[in-house]
Amino acid sequence: MATTATIKSPSKSTWSGGQPPMKASYGKLMMWFFLLSDAFTFSALLITYGVIRYSYPQYDPEVHGEVFKFSTEYWPIPDYVFDGVPFLHGLHLPLIFVSIMTFILILSSVTMVLAVEAGHRNDRKDVEKWMLWTIVGGLTFLGCQAWEWSHFITGKEEGLKGVADATKFFGANLVQNQYGPQGFADLFFFITGFHGTHVFSGVVLNFIVFYNVVVGTYEKRGHYEMVEKVGLYWHFVDLVWVFVFTFFYLI
Amino acid sequence: MANIHTEHTTEVAPKNKETIKKIWRVTAILAVVTLVEVGAAYVFPRGLLLFSFFIGLTLVKAFYIVSEFMHLKYETKSLIWSIMLPLLFVIWLLVALRTESAEIFQTKFSDETKTEIPVENKE
Numbered sequence: 001m002a003t004t005a006t007i008k009s010p011s012k013s014t015w016s017g018g019q020p021p022m023k024a025s026y027g028k029l030m031m032w033f034f035l036l037s038d039a040f041t042f043s044a045l046l047i048t049y050g051v052i053r054y055s056y057p058q059y060d061p062e063v064h065g066e067v068f069k070f071s072t073e074y075w076p077i078p079d080y081v082f083d084g085v086p087f088l089h090g091l092h093l094p095l096i097f098v099s100i101m102t103f104i105l106i107l108s109s110v111t112m113v114l115a116v117e118a119g120h121r122n123d124r125k126d127v128e129k130w131m132l133w134t135i136v137g138g139l140t141f142l143g144c145q146a147w148e149w150s151h152f153i154t155g156k157e158e159g160l161k162g163v164a165d166a167t168k169f170f171g172a173n174l175v176q177n178q179y180g181p182q183g184f185a186d187l188f189f190f191i192t193g194f195h196g197t198h199v200f201s202g203v204v205l206n207f208i209v210f211y212n213v214v215v216g217t218y219e220k221r222g223h224y225e226m227v228e229k230v231g232l233y234w235h236f237v238d239l240v241w242v243f244v245f246t247f248f249y250l251i
Numbered sequence: 252m253a254n255i256h257t258e259h260t261t262e263v264a265p266k267n268k269e270t271i272k273k274i275w276r277v278t279a280i281l282a283v284v285t286l287v288e289v290g291a292a293y294v295f296p297r298g299l300l301l302f303s304f305f306i307g308l309t310l311v312k313a314f315y316i317v318s319e320f321m322h323l324k325y326e327t328k329s330l331i332w333s334i335m336l337p338l339l340f341v342i343w344l345l346v347a348l349r350t351e352s353a354e355i356f357q358t359k360f361s362d363e364t365k366t367e368i369p370v371e372n373k374e
Contacts, residue, residue, distance in 0.1 A: 014329075022330040029330070036334055043341040051348045055355035077297070095289050102285055110278045113320050117271065121264040235320045239313060245285075246309040250292055251302050 031229050035236045038198075042240050045191050046247050052183045070160050076180035078249050084151050098249045101144045102241065105199075108137025109238040112206075116231045119224025124213060127227060131210040134234065138203040145196045152188065188248070195244055198237050205230045277319045284308050 014021045022029060057074045064073065068080055079094035086097070111133040118126030155171025160178040169176050172185035179185065209230050218224045288308055295301045318324035323331060 022327045022333075024326060024330060032330065032334055036337060039338065040341065043344065047341075047345050047348050050345075051352040051355075054349070054352040055359065057356075057360055079292070095292055099285060099289050103282065106278065106281050106285070109316065109320055110274060113274050114271070117267075117274070121266065123263045232321055235316055238320075239316045242309060242312050242316065246288075246305050250288060250305050 025225060027225065027229055028232070031232050035232065038236065039240075042194075042243070045194065046243060049187050049191060049247060052187065056181050056183075070156075070158075070179050072160075072177075072181055074180065076184060078251070081152075081179050082148070082249055086147055090157075095249060097144070097148070098245060101141060101148075102245050104137055104141050104144065105238050105241050108134050108141065109235050111137060112231045112234045116224075116228050119218070119227040122219075122224070124216070124219055127213050127218075127224060128210070131206060131213060131227070135203055135206050135210060138199055138206065138234075142196065142199055142203070145192065145199070148192070149189075152185075191244060191248065195237070195240055198240065202230070202234050202237050205233060273319070277315050280315055281312055284312050 012018070020026075020029075024032075053075050059068060059074045059077055061068075064071070068077060070076055070080070080092075082098055083092045083094040084097065085091065085093050111130045115127050115130035115134060118130055153171045153173060155169075155178045160169060169178060171178055172188070174186060174189070176182070177185035209226055212218060212226065213224075218226060288305055291301060291304060323334065
């Protein structure tokens, strides 16, 4: 190697300023990092569910009897808790309703992608249409969530005999739980409630953006990046539901 | 407000058929994977094998949502790593607390570790 010093021409390195180093605007970047923190929050919640669940005995047909029934002795099998479908009273249909909810949320995610795509093309009419469908999907999901909660709180016909007194109690709240250990009900309310809060705030944000699209705010601005930012949030809500679906309903 | 949009056109660009086709293809994948999960829940016995299968498929769905719908696949490498690397801590938390839950179970329900409660009338 020659030992002559060469004078470097001033190079514009990626991180020397004057340009977005990650080729994403400030707003998008901050949305990503917020979602990262939110992912930690939900991870902690779901891992907590796992910890509390596995610190209780699991249902074992050889020990607890062949026919599954609710008991505070062991953690319930979700298939027997969430087996209701609206208008089909009394049938044992595990996972059906919650799968419908999953599809609704995935579809609203798809309409959101289509809204973002329309935004890239400056197609206001299309953005309006797809944003509206996304909002409808979000509201439908929230309606399903409300049904699920009321169903869970009301409980099943058979109920459960109390340990302290012999009266039966039905359903679940924060002090008693028909389905099994108290922690099961508490975690159900907390995790699905926290996710539902995210969905609700997402719908509100989507509506604000939809309003701005309609009145032409973004058309004046010349780009539809705001649709992309709320889109990221909305997809995240869908992503979290995919995990809740697996860890709360499937396993 | 700095933004990277330098083009300020008000012209409506035509629909890109390829992009829209791709969006619907990802939708189909997500739907099919969900159906497979539900089907497996009905057919196979509950157990570690089935649960591993569920978790695997969940990660497949997560990959498609994050990479395609959230567009992360097409961002710069530095942004992808900034988001993905910190998530490794989640795996650590999972392993640590899963171990802990086994310990809690031992302490609460296992006979070997339970402290003996003195019984009054021993025969």
